Amino acid sequence: MDTAAPGRDAADMSPAPAPRDPRHDVLFEPVAIGPLTARNRFFQVPHCNGMGYRDVSAQARMREVKAEGGWAVVCTEEVEIHPSSDLTPSIEGRLWTDEDVPAVARVAEAIHRGGALAGIELVHNGMHAANLGSREVPLGPSHLPVDSTHPVQARAMTADDIARLRRWHRAAVRRSLQAGFDLVYVYAGHGMSGAQHFLSRRYNLRDDGYGGPLVNRMRLLRELVEDTVDEVAGRGAVAVRLCVDELTGAGGLTRDEVTEVVGTLAELPDLWDFMVGDWANDSSTSRFSPEASHSEHLRGLRALTTKPVVGVGRFTSPDKMVDQVRTGVLDLIGAARPSIADPFLPNKIAAGRSDDIRECIGCNICVTGDMTSSPIRCTQNPTMGEEWRRGWHPERIAPARSASRVVVVGAGPAGLEAARALGQRGHRVLLLEAGRELGGRVLSESRLPGLRAWRRVVDHRVQQLAGLPGVEVYPASGTTAEELLELGHDHIAVATGARWRADGVGRWHTRPLPVADGAPVLTPDDLFAGRRPAAGAGVLLYDDDHYYLGGVLAELLAGEGYRVTIATPEPLVSAWTVHTLEARRIQARLLRAGVALVTGRALAAVHTGAVELVCAYTGDVTTATADCVVAVTARTPSTGLYDQLLAARDRWDDHGVRTVTALGDCHAPGTIAAAVYAGHKYARELGEPADPDGIGFRREVTALSDAF
Ligand SMILES: Cc1cc2nc3c(=O)[nH]c(=O)nc-3n(C[C@H](O)[C@H](O)[C@H](O)COP(=O)(O)O)c2cc1C
Numbered sequence: 001m002d003t004a005a006p007g008r009d010a011a012d013m014s015p016a017p018a019p020r021d022p023r024h025d026v027l028f029e030p031v032a033i034g035p036l037t038a039r040n041r042f043f044q045v046p047h048c049n050g051m052g053y054r055d056v057s058a059q060a061r062m063r064e065v066k067a068e069g070g071w072a073v074v075c076t077e078e079v080e081i082h083p084s085s086d087l088t089p090s091i092e093g094r095l096w097t098d099e100d101v102p103a104v105a106r107v108a109e110a111i112h113r114g115g116a117l118a119g120i121e122l123v124h125n126g127m128h129a130a131n132l133g134s135r136e137v138p139l140g141p142s143h144l145p146v147d148s149t150h151p152v153q154a155r156a157m158t159a160d161d162i163a164r165l166r167r168w169h170r171a172a173v174r175r176s177l178q179a180g181f182d183l184v185y186v187y188a189g190h191g192m193s194g195a196q197h198f199l200s201r202r203y204n205l206r207d208d209g210y211g212g213p214l215v216n217r218m219r220l221l222r223e224l225v226e227d228t229v230d231e232v233a234g235r236g237a238v239a240v241r242l243c244v245d246e247l248t249g250a251g252g253l254t255r256d257e258v259t260e261v262v263g264t265l266a267e268l269p270d271l272w273d274f275m276v277g278d279w280a281n282d283s284s285t286s287r288f289s290p291e292a293s294h295s296e297h298l299r300g301l302r303a304l305t306t307k308p309v310v311g312v313g314r315f316t317s318p319d320k321m322v323d324q325v326r327t328g329v330l331d332l333i334g335a336a337r338p339s340i341a342d343p344f345l346p347n348k349i350a351a352g353r354s355d356d357i358r359e360c361i362g363c364n365i366c367v368t369g370d371m372t373s374s375p376i377r378c379t380q381n382p383t384m385g386e387e388w389r390r391g392w393h394p395e396r397i398a399p400a401r402s403a404s405r406v407v408v409v410g411a412g413p414a415g416l417e418a419a420r421a422l423g424q425r426g427h428r429v430l431l432l433e434a435g436r437e438l439g440g441r442v443l444s445e446s447r448l449p450g451l452r453a454w455r456r457v458v459d460h461r462v463q464q465l466a467g468l469p470g471v472e473v474y475p476a477s478g479t480t481a482e483e484l485l486e487l488g489h490d491h492i493a494v495a496t497g498a499r500w501r502a503d504g505v506g507r508w509h510t511r512p513l514p515v516a517d518g519a520p521v522l523t524p525d526d527l528f529a530g531r532r533p534a535a536g537a538g539v540l541l542y543d544d545d546h547y548y549l550g551g552v553l554a555e556l557l558a559g560e561g562y563r564v565t566i567a568t569p570e571p572l573v574s575a576w577t578v579h580t581l582e583a584r585r586i587q588a589r590l591l592r593a594g595v596a597l598v599t600g601r602a603l604a605a606v607h608t609g610a611v612e613l614v615c616a617y618t619g620d621v622t623t624a625t626a627d628c629v630v631a632v633t634a635r636t637p638s639t640g641l642y643d644q645l646l647a648a649r650d651r652w653d654d655h656g657v658r659t660v661t662a663l664g665d666c667h668a669p670g671t672i673a674a675a676v677y678a679g680h681k682y683a684r685e686l687g688e689p690a691d692p693d694g695i696g697f698r699r700e701v702t703a704l705s706d707a708f
């Protein structure tokens with residue numbers, strides 16, 4: 001058995017730098033931000049991460065890795081400045097009192113250690129915060145309900161409230177500097193900040209000096225910026241993050257009004273950070289918006305100020321970034337998701353390795369961390385959120401203690417990532433794929449409407465595998481348990497995926513449904529394989545999966561001319577996509593495509609030409625006509641090969657096989673992100689000592705108070 005070369009450093013495994021493409025030089029020019037200098041134009045804009053005040057060291061290390069990866073400025077997420085701005089149950093940053101300073105200071109320290117400037121986004125969430133934890137009454141410009149469905153109303157702030165808010169903000173600025181931050185944000189974006197609520201006609205119904213004409217509505221923002229500039233007093237820089245158009249027409253904040261705001265406050269901050277619309281628009285997925293989709297809304301703003309401007313647009317292409325600078329839209333390339341998918345994006349461009357960028361696919365799995373108050377995760381970057389608690393680095397990985405021969409069966413997302421990371425560790429890997437092309441489910445799904453960018457999950461890994469001499473890849477190579485045993489490799493990883501069920505079993509029904517003999521029921525796998533209902537058929541797509549696939553397949557079939565009804569027991573189609581910020585757009589797209597949406601109903605039986613639907617609330621059963629059913633419910637792991645290998649356990653020793661492991665969907669069907677993570681985890685842990693009863697990661701346990 002081979003052993004790892006002594007003293008080999010994992011970092012050495014990165015390809016040697018090539019000369020940087022001179023067209024990208026402009027991205028590496030330093031930019032002055034007030035008294036600060038950003039070392040280049042790469043700017044990680046504020047983004048939350050589901051770790052915030054709860055998992056402080058985890059967040060700090062995640063930010064540090066980005067700084068190490070070349071981002072000139074790395075910011076926190078929104079940081080609440082007071083208990084009346086309490087986003088519980090979301091886990092954001094907190095700077096309510098001096099007690100919170102050490103936690104945010106750790107984040108600033110980590111960013112500095114990585115070599116970047118540290119930015120902090122202070123926020124009073126105004127009528128966006130229901131204050132479920134603190135039980136404070138929310139504060140807004142007007143007596144209006146908070147913008148979620150919580151049964152909570154904000155009260156209109158008095159002059160005293162406004163004076164208090166300004167004091168809280170000032171105190172938070174002081175604490176930010178004390179914590180070591182270089183750049184302090186005043187936030188008026190995403191409809192999530194009190195300063196924006198005051199700016200916007202939609203929320204500001206006042207008739208005092210803070211309401212009515214724009215000059216009054218912008219007063220609170222101006223005062224907050226002035227206070228911040230005064231408090232910072234040249235010891236750092238001040239940024240304003242501003243929504244440049246609420247995209248709600250004349251009833252809300254318009255681009256014309258923002259032109260006036262920026263024109264008026266032009267030189268007050270040291271940096272302008274522009275975003276467009278609400279969060280769903282700003283962090284739009286690739287299913288709905290291409291790269292650089294916000295730029296048309298920003299044009300002309302940079303000319304109103306001499307201060308540098310940062311903006312976003314899921315930028316992963318260096319050429320597009322250069323275009324933003326050359327055409328005078330942006331000075332700094334803002335990124336949240338591209339920095340999550342590839343924290344080393346700037347360094348890769350700098351090293352002439354743009355092809356190695358792990359491009360964001362625009363799926364918003366990262367957003368679901370924040371939405372579900374769980375640590376951030378990423379489809380493309382399995383190390384995201386694991387930098388501290390598991391000690392994972394996105395580029396470096398410990399060399400194998402002792403290089404083994406591993407055969408990975410199945411080149412879907414789990415198998416590809418396992419093979420890539422195993423190869424990076426120096427194992428000898430054989431990757432066998434039964435299909436002619438690599439990619440598994442990602443290949444099929446990325447051919448569906450709007451999901452083309454998801455192919456990057458495959459493309460990136462295939463491209464990386466090509467640079468790993470220890471990995472051999474064989475497509476069109478179905479195999480058997482006997483052949484695998486005969487191969488005599490040390491480890492066998494089975495990543496053969498899963499198949500969609502056709503019997504209705506899922507969340508609602510855990511036993512098969514009655515299906516009449518010969519009644520056509522298709523699964524997503526059938527559609528991937530090109531099978532279709534009869535031309536012009538009426539299709540009932542039953543979605544008990546609730547993520548994207550049911551909606552996407554309904555869109556596909558409607559686009560092909562079928563009469564499509566989508567039925568789901570949930571109150572929304574693709575209900576889980578509220579967490580990816582897509583739910584509204586999905587309903588709209590399906591309605592516009594002529595798909596009938598039937599919510600609160602589960603499929604109860606399939607007859608020839610008709611289905612029975614049961615009301616999720618009353619249990620009443622109704623009948624509807626349908627020529628064909630497409631069932632998107634649950635999947636069964638494809639464990640045939642794995643089971644055969646387990647059944648032959650008594651022969652493993654004879655063939656030198658030490659472990660057989662099921663990975664990804666073959667182990668338990670899940671998201672693509674979960675499959676990539678599973679493949680990566682397998683590769684990281686192979687051959688490493690482990691406590692079988694340990695939890696496998698570090699936690700930061702809250703210190704108990706002495707006052708008890
Ligand atoms: C997971 C996630 C969390 C975010 N949290 C914040 C936040 O706390 N404050 C903020 O101003 N913007 C937040 N955003 C918006 C981003 O700053 C950014 O404007 C948006 O994602 C578009 O940029 P991108 O295409 O580079 O991701 C968040 C975005 C993501 C993806």
Ligand code: SF4
Binds near residue numbers: 337340360380
């Ligand atoms: S989870 Fe998806 S959208 Fe978010 S950074 Fe990763 S690839 Fe991009």
